[in-house]
Amino acid sequence: MPTGIIDSLDHEGRGLIVVDGTTVFIEGALPGERVEYVVHRRKPTYEQARTLRILDPSADRVTPRCPHFGVCGGCSMQHLDASAQVAAKQRLLxxxxxxxxxxxxxxxxxxxxxxTWAYRFRARLSVRFVAKKGGVLVGFRERRGSYVADMQQCAVLPPHLSAMLLPLRELIGALSIRDRLPQIEVAVGERVTALVLRVLEAPSPDDEALLRDFADRYGVVFYLQPKGPATAYRFHPQEGPPLxxxxxxxxxxxxxxxxxxxxxxxxxxxxxxxxxxxxxxxxxxxxxxxxxxxxxxxxxxxxxxxxxxxxxxxxxxxxxxxxxxxxxxxxxxxxxxxxxxxxxxxxxxxxxxxxxxxxxxxxxxxxxxxxxxxxxxxxxxxxxxxxxxxxxxxxxxxxxxxxxxxxxxxxxxxxxxxxxxxxxxxxxxxxxxxx
CATH class of the missing domain: 3.40.50.150 (Vaccinia Virus protein VP39)
Incomplete structure (x- = not known):
């Protein structure tokens, strides 16, 4: 397998080297590191690769906090020290x-x-019913591909939202429209947390009862969005503080x-x-x-x-x-x-x-x-x-x-x-x- 010393990071947080005039973008590699990598995509002017082994690690490399890092597409730089992340972005600018x-x-x-953590008060979470996974997945999409990451927690969401991921999976799995609900948009305000359910089919009376119970138990407000963003309306509780x-x-x-x-x-x-x-x-x-x-x-x-x-x-x-x-x-x-x-x-x-x-x-x-x-x-x-x-x-x-x-x-x-x-x-x- 080829090896190389990483020159810099690109705009997607990938390591970058030039080999025989061809730019190689290497996922998981940091500037100054010598890595062994495998190419998974070749184009006339560039190649895309992923790191197999880190032979000489950077002093700025840290252990990612999230167990889903590398699979989930929500983050791409948890392996880089926070201050080094900022410096890399300044250099990119x-x-x-x-x-x-x-x-x-x-x-x-x-x-x-x-x-660095628990900062994300807005998020768009994908939802997918996957029988092979035993039910519903709720989270960000995987880094490569369109699949929804199998997430149990998220370090960049506020703790109360991270803790809600598994209960949301159970809730949606119990709905009759579990395969007609592709997305949850999250918005956290000063006094309220809103969850907007993109519903391709109206929930049944039993579904509505489950949603009301969940909202009351977890202290959130459910919105339902049948079509475009302008169609979202407050479902439960209908009274309370605004966002x-x-x-x-x-x-x-x-x-x-x-x-x-x-x-x-x-x-x-x-x-x-x-x-x-x-x-x-x-x-x-x-x-x-x-x-x-x-x-x-x-x-x-x-x-x-x-x-x-x-x-x-x-x-x-x-x-x-x-x-x-x-x-x-x-x-x-x-x-x-x-x-x-x-x-x-x-x-x-x-x-x-x-x-x-x-x-x-x-x-x-x-x-x-x-x-x-x-x-x-x-x-x-x-x-x-x-x-x-x-x-x-x-x-x-x-x-x-x-x-x-x-x-x-x-x-x-x-x-x-x-x-x-x-x-x-x-x-x-x-x-x-x-x-």
Missing amino acids: EDNLRHLGEISAEQLYAPIHGP SYLLPDFGVEHFFSPTEFTQVNPAINRVLVRRAMSLLEPRPGERIGDMFCGLGNFSLAIARSGAQVLGVEGSPELVVRAAENAAANGLDGRVEYRIANLFEVTTESFAAFGGLDKMLIDPPRDGALELVKSLAADGPRRIVYISCSPPSLARDAAILVSQKGYRLRGAGVVNMFPNTSHVESIALFERQPSA
């Missing part, structure tokens, strides 16, 4: 900026990181439905919003744009400063939710929300938003290409960019710097998903004054 964007940040911000999360530094509470997007890691989100506000420096009298604003995660914090905020979002449902959150926090007079497709924005349509002193951008993985291209010479003087994809950030940063007259003042990683290869980051751009 820098490499993307340098190689894809051909730029570098003037300053590297201290990484934002926090608890919400707090940003104590800004005295705001965000309410949300369990199928609406919120950050999975509330502790890190609090620090991220605080960092974003310190970089944006919103002040009374300024008009600030919050692009891809969602349900107002950043809008309300900006508005607390006394600035006027324009929130723009493509989802009509999220715009309604954002406006409701602004009103619930007494900030509706400082925030205006508009529906617009920011993936199709032009210089003309951006100008129709009105003048903006500053702007925060928080796009999905595709980034904000058309938005940054639409900026005119009198665009916002300061931009804070929250990214969940280093390649799209690098691409957009290159346009801002090389075409739009901005400087990349700083950038750093946000470890929103510890023990995974997912890289979140934050960057600050400032427009250079005209000569």
Whole structure:
């Protein structure tokens, strides 16, 4: 079997080496390690492999906490020390900026990181009835393939949810629709835990009784979702506190439905919003744009400063939710929300938003290409960019710097998903004054 010394990690947390001009991605290998590996997939320009033996282990290698690590696809980096994970993500961000964007940040911000375990307050669990396994499986999908991992616990879910995995298997196995329930979406709020059951067939009266009993016993709220996310409705208990999360530094509470997007890691989100506000420096009298604003995660914090905020979002449902959150926090007079497709924005349509002193951008993985291209010479003087994809950030940063007259003042990683290869980051751009 071939052996090699690992050069670095790729964006999926795999070890990377180059052999005779061919890049080899090796699962389970860490930088600096000499490993024996077996190739399981060959392509003209690369190969995929898995580690057979670690001949010289890295000093950063640790024993994975979860017994399902390596099979379950929920985590990919539990074998790497937590601080080394953050350092690897910072290097990945820098490499993307340098190689894809051909730029570098003037300053590297201290990484934002926090608890490594029990952080995941949002999750989408797959459900599958497997007679050979003796019943129902509930969990994340396996790392390779579409099968559901046979999980008894999960170290990145809050303890009360991890302890609920086996009882959920028993519950669903007892339902008449056990093979018509493919997914459970989990959302943990400040005062309530919601479980959204994706039901392809309506539960029977006996099923409903079992669900009510489970909800009462485990202190959760069941939602049923017969079709798309907008069809989810509260089933039991029908009365009780709503889902919400707090940003104590800004005295705001965000309410949300369990199928609406919120950050999975509330502790890190609090620090991220605080960092974003310190970089944006919103002040009374300024008009600030919050692009891809969602349900107002950043809008309300900006508005607390006394600035006027324009929130723009493509989802009509999220715009309604954002406006409701602004009103619930007494900030509706400082925030205006508009529906617009920011993936199709032009210089003309951006100008129709009105003048903006500053702007925060928080796009999905595709980034904000058309938005940054639409900026005119009198665009916002300061931009804070929250990214969940280093390649799209690098691409957009290159346009801002090389075409739009901005400087990349700083950038750093946000470890929103510890023990995974997912890289979140934050960057600050400032427009250079005209000569």
